[in-house]
Amino acid sequence: MIRPEIPIEGDAVETLLALANSFLPSLDLPRLSAHSGITGSETRVGIAALAKARYQILIDQLPAATFMAWFENGRCELYVSSYIETLLGYTATEWSENPILWYQRLHPDDRQRWNEEFSRTVSSAEPFRGDYRFLARDGRIVWIHGEVKVLYDESGQPFMHGMGYDITELKHTEEDLRQSRDKEQRANRAKSEFLSRTSHELRTPLNLIMGFAEFLMESQLDPLDPKQKEYLQDIYTSGKHLLRLIDDVLDLARVEAGKMGLRLEKFSARAAIESVSTSIKAVAQKRKIHVDVAISPEIREVTLDQQKFKQILHNLLSNAVKFTESGGVVRIRVQPQDAHHFNLVIKDTGIGIKSEDLPRLFQDFQQLDSGSSRRYEGSGLGLALTKGLVELQGGTISVESQYGVGTTFLVVLPKEIVDDEPRCAFDANR
Numbered sequence: 001m002i003r004p005e006i007p008i009e010g011d012a013v014e015t016l017l018a019l020a021n022s023f024l025p026s027l028d029l030p031r032l033s034a035h036s037g038i039t040g041s042e043t044r045v046g047i048a049a050l051a052k053a054r055y056q057i058l059i060d061q062l063p064a065a066t067f068m069a070w071f072e073n074g075r076c077e078l079y080v081s082s083y084i085e086t087l088l089g090y091t092a093t094e095w096s097e098n099p100i101l102w103y104q105r106l107h108p109d110d111r112q113r114w115n116e117e118f119s120r121t122v123s124s125a126e127p128f129r130g131d132y133r134f135l136a137r138d139g140r141i142v143w144i145h146g147e148v149k150v151l152y153d154e155s156g157q158p159f160m161h162g163m164g165y166d167i168t169e170l171k172h173t174e175e176d177l178r179q180s181r182d183k184e185q186r187a188n189r190a191k192s193e194f195l196s197r198t199s200h201e202l203r204t205p206l207n208l209i210m211g212f213a214e215f216l217m218e219s220q221l222d223p224l225d226p227k228q229k230e231y232l233q234d235i236y237t238s239g240k241h242l243l244r245l246i247d248d249v250l251d252l253a254r255v256e257a258g259k260m261g262l263r264l265e266k267f268s269a270r271a272a273i274e275s276v277s278t279s280i281k282a283v284a285q286k287r288k289i290h291v292d293v294a295i296s297p298e299i300r301e302v303t304l305d306q307q308k309f310k311q312i313l314h315n316l317l318s319n320a321v322k323f324t325e326s327g328g329v330v331r332i333r334v335q336p337q338d339a340h341h342f343n344l345v346i347k348d349t350g351i352g353i354k355s356e357d358l359p360r361l362f363q364d365f366q367q368l369d370s371g372s373s374r375r376y377e378g379s380g381l382g383l384a385l386t387k388g389l390v391e392l393q394g395g396t397i398s399v400e401s402q403y404g405v406g407t408t409f410l411v412v413l414p415k416e417i418v419d420d421e422p423r424c425a426f427d428a429n430r
Contacts, residue, residue, distance in 0.1 A: 064165035065144075069099065071157045087144065087166055089137030107133035107141065122150055122158070131167060143171040192253040199246045199253070206246070210239040248381045255388035262305045262393065264417055269302045269309075269334065269342075270295050276310050277332060280317040288326045291317075296335040299342050303416040308389045315386045316346040316409050323407070324350035337412055341395075344411040353401035361399060362387040393417060 065084040070077055080095040088105060095101050106114060110132045121128035128148040133141050148162030213236040217229060224232070254260035273295060281291045302309075313332075320330045333345040353361065362383050390397045395413040 064163045066161075066163045067095075068159070068161045070159045087136070087142060087164070088134055102134075105134050105136075107135060109133070118148075121148070125150060125152075128162070131171070141168075142166060143168040199250045202246055203243070206239055206243055210236055210243070213239065245381070248385055252381055252385045252388060255385065255392060260388075260392060262417065263307065264303055265306055266301050266303045267306045269299050272306060272310055273313060273332065273334060276313045276317065280314070280321060280330075283318075284321050284330065287321070287324075289321055289324050290329045291321075291332070292329060293332045294334070295332075296342075298336050299334050302342070302413075303418075304393055304413065308393065309413075312386050312389050312411065313344065313346075315382045316411070319382060320346050320348035320350065320407070320409075324348045340416070341412050341414055344413065345408060346411075347406065347408040349406045352403040352405050352407055353399070354403045358399065358401065362397075 063083065065087055066081045067084075068079045078096050078099040080092045082092045084095055085091050090101065090105075098104075103111070114130070114132060117130055118128055120126075128150070129146070131143060131145050134144055136142050143166070144164040145167045146162060146164040148160055151159045151161075153159060213232045216224065217232045217236070251260065273293065277291060277293050284291045317330065317332070324330055328349040330349075331345075331347045333343070333347070335343055335345075337343045387397050390411055390413070393413060394417060395411060397409065397411050399407060399409050401407040
């Protein structure tokens, strides 16, 4: 900021010097005036030299290398600020004496890309920006982000000016993140493949167990006593529960691997919602939980995967009923969001979710009620799978909750999916 004590009257040269000192007060400049015996031409030369010195100091203090290049007397002249020595170890003089030194130090693997991109800049006269590797004097590879503008004088000769700064640390960070992301993706693929193979191996013997249990319960050849029938019913019920769990694991593995497709069809949203809510009401009534359904008349037919839509709704309703105490209420609200999307809201008066647990809500195999005093059954797959099925159909899911008061899930889905529409986070053809 300019200091306020700059004189506004008196000798013009003194005023200019005071102004310069206000920008860089650490420099003790001589005081010049019209009465100092210096002629007007000498004063102009002095002021020009002062301005050049000030500009040079400003340029040298920048944490970047600035440069200018132009043609003069048939050869390329180059000016580079002194910061270039900090970047690559070569002095500004060495760069000026060898105008193609920068190209010689450009990483060989980046030269072709530079040639193509800079050619486009010259032909279009648009600013040039790019990240390139350079070889420093000590052998280091330095990433430099450069920005160049190309101008032309009256004779058509190009004049370039620009700057470059070190982004090596940023590039190393990006590479670390990329490797970490690749490692995570490989681990996810391995996990999904393992779950898929293991689940398939479990289905066959499990189906046999359930089949034999059902056969023995219904067999009239050798009647069973009530206790034996009870045991067989427990076997069958447990097997059915395990089979549903395996199906969830398989579905989640397919979604995460991007191998789950969509079977699109036009259907009545109201009919699908009422079908699912009716089956849930039977369970809710036994626990004295009221299920309230309200569907906007504007929501009629939609074009989605009907089976997956019902699975989303079933998972959310089952979850709401499970965590709502006797006498509570579960509400379903369906209304349009805009011309192309509608909202599916599931709200309960259940136990709620602690704020610190919300980030884990949609993660695989995360059961928030997982302590030694665990009261609620579950594998922790339901919400992770639900999120995948929502995103597979181009939708979003979010949650709001107050611990001890209740939880609200909001699902936003398109009213219609066309065959060529992107599948959000998951690609069915990947």
